[in-house]
Amino acid sequence: MSQNELRSHSSIVVDGADRAPNRSMLRAVGFKSEDFKKPQIGVASTWSMVTPCNMHINVLADETAQAIENAGGKGVVFNTISVSDGISMGTPGMRYSLVSREVIADSIETVVGAQGFDGFVAIGGCDKNMPGCVMAIARLNRPAVFVYGGTIKPGKNRRDIVSVFEAVGAHAKGSISDEQLLEVESTAIPGPGSCGGMYTANTMASAIEALGLSLPNSSAQEAVSESKHHDCQRAGVAVLNLLEKGIRPSDILTKKAFENAITVTIALGGSTNAVLHLLAIAHTAGIDITLEDFTQLGEKVPVLADVKPSGKFLMSELIEIGGIQPLMKMLLDNGFLHGDCMTVTGDTLAENLKDVKPYPANQEIVRSFENPIKPNSHLVVLYGNLAPEGAIAKISGKEGLRFEGKARVYPSEESALKAILDGTVVKGDVLVIRYEGPVGGPGMREMLSPTSAIMG
Template sequence: MSDKVDLRKYSSQVVDGVERAPGRSMLRAVGFTDEDFKKPQIGIASTWAMVTPCNMHIDKLAIEAEKGANAAGAKGVIFNTITISDGIANGTEGMKYSLVSREVIADSIEVVAGCEGFDGLVTVGGCDKNMPGCLIGMARLNRPSIFVYGGTIRPGAGHTDIISVFEAVGQNARGDINEIQVKQIEEVAIPGPGSCGGMYTANTMASAIEALGMSLPGSSSQDAVGSDKASDSFRAGQQVMELLKLDLKPRDIMTRKAFENAIRVVIALAGSTNAVLHLLAMAHAVDVELTLDDFVELGKVSPVVADLRPSGKYMMSELVAIGGIQPLMKRMLAAGMLHGDVLTVTGKTLAENLENVPDYPEGQDVILPFDQPVKKDSHLVVLRGNLSPTGAVAKITGKEGLRFEGTARVYHGEEGALAGILNGEVKAGDVIVIRYEGPKGGPGMREMLSPTSAVMGKGLGKDVALITDGRFSGGSHGFVVGHITPEAFEGGPIALIEDGDRITIDAETRQIMVDVSDAELAERKTRWVRPESKYKRGVLAKYAKTVSSASEGAVTDKYL
């Protein structure tokens, strides 16, 4: 650290002067020395927990980040925030807390760093909501910050992962495999630490954040265990000191152009629909204007080139083995698909970061050429129509077809739909309608991974569609439409659909329509009664009162 420049913009409030002696005394008790009081403090936000393999190793990564900060002349201070496990909670009442956890993580990082006066931040996340939660927290504080991804899990035996287990349940219901075979898959699918192994939400968001410029190059494409991830964490701790010297903050990096880069990389990778929700929320945190229409416009000129699960063949570890997303981004930059002049946490531009990146090895088919894409335009399709006037988000790679017309089979909630799929009530030609699962109505906007996996396991993936005001796991695939707005709890058209109504979903015209006249929908609306929420206290009740529409990112601080 330069003797001429004091980098302590916030921590000095608690360590300078006689009147700050109580603060020094508190810090001395946790290991500070006299020399440490002269250094900038770097908060290391760890999402470590033993509730999920995605985060079980992050305590070690946080320690590496602390070492890096200390080696660079700062004083690292580790603190914890929460995580939950979607994989464990999916299909249960507990899943209502999942999206809520994004807000709790953001709030807690803001609260701790703001209160303690950290000069900079490193945040380390592993599971789906950790990443946008960390970014939102850092963005609100706007102090020099870097995100570190915990890394991807390695494949289970037989090239299995968590989605293999979910789909095995449906295969069992169909009679294709027995309970012993389900148990055999369940026992081997998750071999150790790391986030779910396909281009599901965790790997999608890690890739988006790297494309956004808020993590070090390569951070999104590393195995959870190994020297690369430990080194990534150490270097992140070091680099925050450089960001302090440059006075380079999240709002300098998370610009409109950077979000456009993130969206286009997510599309190229066939990423999760949750990226739409989270990128809207992250943009809101830095006052960048971003809407569903931006996904539409960018999607028209952005091909899908990754053959990755859930709709493709390969896992994230196989993308890691050929070089991760950096060669893809270099190809995209050369093709004019990315803005190369945006700043990143390296202190350099994206173009400078990519300058010496080698291309993928010959013969690989994980990432396809732009002239031979999986799909010539985006798989993230924003739909509007009389069923969703303010927008819905579909994940359609083209493998499911581009148009579906069928008969509504309506369920109030996920549990009823799952039972209907598994017991044979759902038939080919049905459009499964799952409502009252939106941000307010759930509350919490649960993922419909159990129903979509059951559909695939039952062999109905090409024969039925599923629509919901809830959302989907990054592992969901099939002809599925989520984020339908306005949601049922707000009296949106999805609340008025009846069994037997004809529904048309057209990815090419970007329409979602129910074959019911405006007059009939208006008449049904007069008979509609909003169901009473059973949550009167606690975090779910508070969330339901404050959360915005999914079309606005389901944020909880949109007051003006």
């Protein structure tokens, strides 16, 4: 493509004598005369000091913009919001969390559309950042790459944020002292990065990589690492390559790509939130994905990764043995992935995985197909009078096929948590929390505080 063809959006904003006022404004933010002839690439940063998940993303955004400049484009950094699930969890503020996904998508779409960017890179850290960024990518359908901010390093004694939630439950039962609770609180979160197990952020980052919207192993890098800086540099080059080749998100976000994302989510033992977010992304992209797709794939795809919260290992330990690329190669070689799907490298998934080396022979984190954690999906779609349109349960395989118990029904998360902590809810009870859905809440707060208190 010619340089003018690469500038189909930005040329409308800056070309011609009548656009002198536009150029004048842009000169004030650092544009030089030669920059007006370059493709303009937005860098959507979710940087914020409200959460460790995002506190470093300004650095990653600046590195990405510089990489775009080095590759012949003009990088322009702008911000969108982020809220912290870990901080708002268990409070009225959690009602804003799911809504923030749409705010992120709306704001990125607004800036990219208003400013006439020819493509963009979106960088996300906390849970709702990932689907919000990808929904914007799908809506705009301009060449785009997603960069994951990266996972946090382990805390003391391999602790993470859920260790603290569980310590609250242990403290309520008298199992640990005030001093021990403070020690856990003070040593679980050592610095930047998203929660260190296969929770929502790492699950969605992995699913997005499987979709083909991020570069290989972008989902499996620590937030503070040379590999993450390299990821940003490669993303700046990749987005211009997509622009040059005319590859758009609609070429990547196909039915097969979503099946790949679901498959990788299952194999990793990923979060139930992946169901919620992948359905929303697919709807935005105009792809027909339903709960039935999760059921059908779940009947044949095994859980292979022994990663927290269901398993033993942390994301940083999975990174040490090679990340998720060897797992994806295993899945591809055994017929579980569609290798012909296009990705942001400009190559197919199979081409990306062609030279990936297997995991070390002595590692214990990712099982073989002959010895899976679970022979089918841990994400089970349930139907019944409580959920006639379906509900998602995370099943490890140790629960048995039937459970009977006394139902204890509470009208809010707060009242349920109080009953757990004061001992009203006991082993064998069924806990039902009403009025916490998308409408009733409103906002569909996640119930990590009650579930962790039970586990603690």
